[in-house]
Amino acid sequence: MDVSVVLPTLNEAQNIESLVDSLEAVLKKAKLTSELIIVDDESEDGTAAIARKLNTRYGNIKTLVRTVRDGAGAAHLHGYKNARGKIVISMESDNSCDVDDLPTIVQKINAGYDLVVASRYAKAGSTNKSAANMIISRLGNIFISTISGIRISDFTIAYRGFRREIIERVECREKDGNPFLMEFILKANRAGYKKITEIPTVYREREFGVSKNKLIKAIPRTFFAAVRITLTGA
């Protein structure tokens, strides 16, 4: 199998069907054999039931329901550990990531990269997040790049692809989305997966459903975790 796409969901009933439909179309056009792994934390809005119904249409969708709700990062990791594809690609499940970038990520990994991040801040990338949010995110990313020495501009976006073997070589402890996403890149690099690059992506804020990200908690947590990993490796 070429690709496992990991999709964490928490109350994404309004988004999951259109996302799956567009992903399946892109995967088919690119002739990639695939599975979609939906990691749902007992959403109250029926997300998991929709995902299971979608599997009767496509046949390549695994729905994993976790009974703990300990963060989007923990949900990502659970999905990674259940992935069987040569390449793992993770995304948000709220249609904010552009599915058309997926084949480019796969091509880069097949060309020899270990980890390819879709960056909102690379040249030709963009985001429609608020100016305040963007400034904080930009500065945070510059800080993380400087202390880690990894030359990419977006450490906290969920949209990235990597060789599956990396999962066995890194041990992540962050549970929330942003810190975990940063931690995975820094630890992959420290484990010797140093061929890390980025492609530009256009990121659009969700149209449906509500954000679960609590920036007040995520910003300091990501900052301190980046310092800890750089100093101790753990």
Ligand SMILES: Nc1nc2c(ncn2[C@@H]2O[C@H](COP(=O)(O)OP(=O)(O)OP(=O)(O)O)[C@@H](O)[C@H]2O)c(=O)[nH]1
């Ligand atoms: N399984 C699971 N998924 C989650 C959890 N929290 C968030 N997610 C999913 O993770 C993805 C990102 O979460 P969002 O709520 O969209 O966060 P966001 O505000 O878009 O975050 P930013 O993109 O950083 O602004 C979405 O697909 C969510 O459904 C969680 O606790 N468990």
Ligand SMILES: [Mg+2]
């Ligand atoms: Mg989102």
